Each structure stands twice: as C-alpha cells, then as structure tokens.
Amino acid sequence: MEKYAGIDIAKRTHWMCVTDGEGRFLMEPRPYGNDADGLSRMVADLDLCGGDVAVGMESTGCYWRSCYKVLAEGGYPVSVINPVVTCAERKSGNLGRAKTDRVDCLVVADALRKQGIAPTPSPDADAAQLRDLCRFRRAVSESMSRAKIQAVALLDQVWPEYGKLFSDKFGDSSRAVLRRFALDEMDADGLADDLRGASRNRFGAAKASDVLESLRSTCGVPATDALRLQLRLLLDQLDFCAAQLAEIDAEADSLLDAVAPTLPTVPGVGRATAAQIAAEVGDATRFRDAKALVAYAGLDPTRRQSGGFDPDRNRISKRGSAHLRRSLYIAAQASLRADCEFRDFYDRLRARGYSHRYAVCAVARKMLCVCWALMRSGEEYSRDRHRARGKAPEGASPVDAG
The missing domain is CATH 3.30.420.40 (ATPase, nucleotide binding domain)
Structure with a gap:
C-alpha cells in the first residue's frame, strides 16, 4: 500500500x-x-x-x-x-x-x-559548504553596503562637497582622508603623508591642499563628536567586512576547485560568481536537462494572456532560486564587456528590438545552459563548441532561446 x-x-x-x-x-x-x-x-x-x-x-x-x-x-x-x-x-x-x-x-x-515528486538526494558535502559560504558572503556584502550608505548620509550632512574630491568615496585614498576627519586630525602634513601612502605616491601635498580647502569652505553642519564617532565606527565596520570577505573568498575558492573547477572559464563568470552558481546548482546531474535547471533558476518563460490581451513578450517566471538568478544576471552583464558569443547573442537580440533587460535575461539563460553542460562534463569552456549550441532560431522568443 x-x-x-x-x-x-x-x-x-x-x-x-x-x-x-x-x-x-x-x-x-x-x-x-x-x-x-x-x-x-x-x-x-x-x-x-x-x-x-x-x-x-x-x-x-x-x-x-x-x-x-x-x-x-x-x-x-x-x-x-x-x-x-x-x-x-x-x-x-x-x-x-x-x-x-x-x-x-x-x-x-x-x-x-x-x-509524484522524486526524493531529494543528499547534498554533496563540498557543495553544501560552498552554498552556506556564498549565502553568508552575500549577507556580509549587504552589511558592507548598508555601512557605506550610512557613511555617505553622514558626509552629506557635514561635508556635502566631499564627493567631488574622489571618484570612489571608499577607495584607499579617500578612506585615509575619512579616517583623519573622523579623528579630527586634519593637519596638512599628516594628511599629505597618509595620501602618499594610500595612493602609492599618486596623491600628496597638492591633493591634501584641495581636501582642506574643500573642508574649510563646506556648507555642511558642524561635525560633532557624535558624528565623528559614527563615521569612525562605520569605517571600522567596512574594514572588518572587507577582511571577512577576503577570508570567505579564500575558503570558497578552494571548495570551487572541488565542485566545479571549469566554471570560471565561461566569459563573464569570475571565481566569486562561479562559486555562487556552483553553490546554488549543487549536483548538476540531478537535473534531467538544461531546461529543468533553467526552471529551477526561475529563468523559464511564463505566458500571461487574458481575453484580448496577448503580449508579444514573455516574462521569466522568477519562481526558482533568487540567489542563482541574481548571480547569473550579474555574470550575463559582465559577459557583455567581453568579445564572446554571449555578447554576439545580446547584440542580435537588441537588433531585433528587444530591451536591454530582456536581452540580458536571455543571455543569463543561455549562460546557465553552458554552465550546466560544463558541470556535468568537467570540460572547460570552448567558444566554438558553445557558439553552435546557443544560436536562437529566427522568430523565436529570446527567453525561449537556448
């Protein structure tokens, strides 16, 4: 029974x-x-x-x-x-x-x-560890982003002109300035020395002079001890998060070599993104084909039609792993900067009138199919081999293209 x-x-x-x-x-x-x-x-x-x-x-x-x-x-x-x-x-x-x-x-x-849902196989130990690490990495990264937002909000109060001084508010040179500002130690000589060290001699006395002039002429509110303390603690938090991310990446890097060592050979897929994709996919053989994995990622097309409403653009279902879908979208965007078949595929779709986001989703789907094949075979990516597999037939929806 x-x-x-x-x-x-x-x-x-x-x-x-x-x-x-x-x-x-x-x-x-x-x-x-x-x-x-x-x-x-x-x-x-x-x-x-x-x-x-x-x-x-x-x-x-x-x-x-x-x-x-x-x-x-x-x-x-x-x-x-x-x-x-x-x-x-x-x-x-x-x-x-x-x-x-x-x-x-x-x-x-x-x-x-x-x-008749099939039993779920026990996860591979390395893949399970990699998944836990990658999800924790995202949490740390989000904490880092929140700290940056809070720091910018503080600067907008006391020094709204600061953003014009550095292209990256949280680069090494800028952090050196913010450290001194948080400690209320903005003397010209000390600031110039810190800038030289942080920028590897790209900045020095001239930049220090620009910084001090901007500070003197700012329209911001007075920097109270409470605001300086908050800024210093936020900078400490950023340093701590950066150290955590480096440690997580080192451990994830070693696990990636055991789980899916060839994924980083795919254009647009760096080692950090490869680790996230491998972590979410797990055992690639549990998916009967690439379409099953596409559905698991929520990148499969879904049709919404009612009465006289029949759109000519299908949307993705977004019913699967949001972590996997996000990693693929990031990798797809990165691949557009490379000379590869993903960029060619994107250009063809754009030429046919599809939007940027729609085309990127199609690239992400195509990329996932390639990743599935590599994880099953253990082979490295080959442009010639995968170019032939991924071409969309004329008249096909890009979301349906493999």
Whole structure:
C-alpha cells in the first residue's frame, strides 16, 4: 500500500501526518519538537506505519535540514518541496481558506501523493559548504553596503562637497582622508603623508591642499563628536567586512576547485560568481536537462494572456532560486564587456528590438545552459563548441532561446 507523510516545517515544532494512496489518514497530524527527542519520535511513528513511507517537507528556511538528515539516516526517501508547489496544491484542494500547521502537513502529503515528486538526494558535502559560504558572503556584502550608505548620509550632512574630491568615496585614498576627519586630525602634513601612502605616491601635498580647502569652505553642519564617532565606527565596520570577505573568498575558492573547477572559464563568470552558481546548482546531474535547471533558476518563460490581451513578450517566471538568478544576471552583464558569443547573442537580440533587460535575461539563460553542460562534463569552456549550441532560431522568443 502506498503511504505518504507530509511534514510542515517550523523553527521549534514540526507537524506530520501520514495518508494512504487515496488521501485517507493513516496517522492524524501530530506535533514533533525540532530537537533530538522530537525527531526520534517522528522516525518511530513512521516505523509504526509499516515503513516504506514516502516523506515530503517544504524547504522552509534552514529548519528542514536537521529533519531531513534524521529521516534520511533512518532510511526514508525524503522529497524537499518548493513552497510554490504546496501553495498551488492548497489552492486546488478543498481545504478552503484554512491555514494551520495541521492543515499544512496534509497539503504537503497531498502534493507528494498527486505529483509524484522524486526524493531529494543528499547534498554533496563540498557543495553544501560552498552554498552556506556564498549565502553568508552575500549577507556580509549587504552589511558592507548598508555601512557605506550610512557613511555617505553622514558626509552629506557635514561635508556635502566631499564627493567631488574622489571618484570612489571608499577607495584607499579617500578612506585615509575619512579616517583623519573622523579623528579630527586634519593637519596638512599628516594628511599629505597618509595620501602618499594610500595612493602609492599618486596623491600628496597638492591633493591634501584641495581636501582642506574643500573642508574649510563646506556648507555642511558642524561635525560633532557624535558624528565623528559614527563615521569612525562605520569605517571600522567596512574594514572588518572587507577582511571577512577576503577570508570567505579564500575558503570558497578552494571548495570551487572541488565542485566545479571549469566554471570560471565561461566569459563573464569570475571565481566569486562561479562559486555562487556552483553553490546554488549543487549536483548538476540531478537535473534531467538544461531546461529543468533553467526552471529551477526561475529563468523559464511564463505566458500571461487574458481575453484580448496577448503580449508579444514573455516574462521569466522568477519562481526558482533568487540567489542563482541574481548571480547569473550579474555574470550575463559582465559577459557583455567581453568579445564572446554571449555578447554576439545580446547584440542580435537588441537588433531585433528587444530591451536591454530582456536581452540580458536571455543571455543569463543561455549562460546557465553552458554552465550546466560544463558541470556535468568537467570540460572547460570552448567558444566554438558553445557558439553552435546557443544560436536562437529566427522568430523565436529570446527567453525561449537556448
């Protein structure tokens, strides 16, 4: 007899039910703590159902991981389900507007039963580490961006003309000036010495004079001790984040060599971006073809037509991994600066009247197909080989082009 267990994942308490092949309860919904005792009891209850139970759970945050580990070690096939799938199941079912933990676990079981979702393989250890590192890297990078925004907001109050002095407010030379400003040590000789060191003798006394003249004539509000303290702490935060990013990149670089060493050979894909793509894709062989991976990234086309409205431009679904989609979009934009088939593909689409963003999304999709092939084969990128694979047929939508 077919048996399906649905688990509603939460931070502290999971709920699980078991149904038969007709959707009838073999075990009513029960709560289980997200701890060793609770998960052991969950395995024991599944054993009481006679074993041979297909288990499904939503990929809710990070809270599904320990549950997945315990059930997989117990010998149960576990399918980690995209919440988009369970949301569609809820709308198509007869559960009305009810949304409780007891109902949610039944929705998961029904989705597993009706759609025959395949078990999710255990992630490769190196790929799992790389994924955690890359997502943490993004969090650190976002913290760095927020600190820069706060620092600029402070400067706009006390020294609004500062942006005219340096092309990069947070480059080495500019930071040397901001450090002295935050400490209220803006003497000409010391400032000139710091500028020489930070700029490798590109700047010196003349630049220091320009800086001091700008400061003397500023229309900004007085720089109070509180504002200077905030600026100094924000600069410390930027230095700390930069050191963290360097350490993360070094570790991710070594993991990339074990997971997908040939990805950086793709035009526009640097080592940091390659690590992010490899981390999100994981085991490329789990995707039956490139189109399945494109859908996983949310780069597959979706059609919106109603009545007399029938647009001639398909949009991407954006239903998959936002992390992967973002990395590919960045890589696609970078590839446009290179002499490669991605740039040629982009130019053809633009010549046919498609917008910049639309064409970049098409390039990102094409690039993902190339990355999938390289991750499966272990080969390095070859312009001649992949040029022939990626040409869009006449009249085809660029989102449909491979």
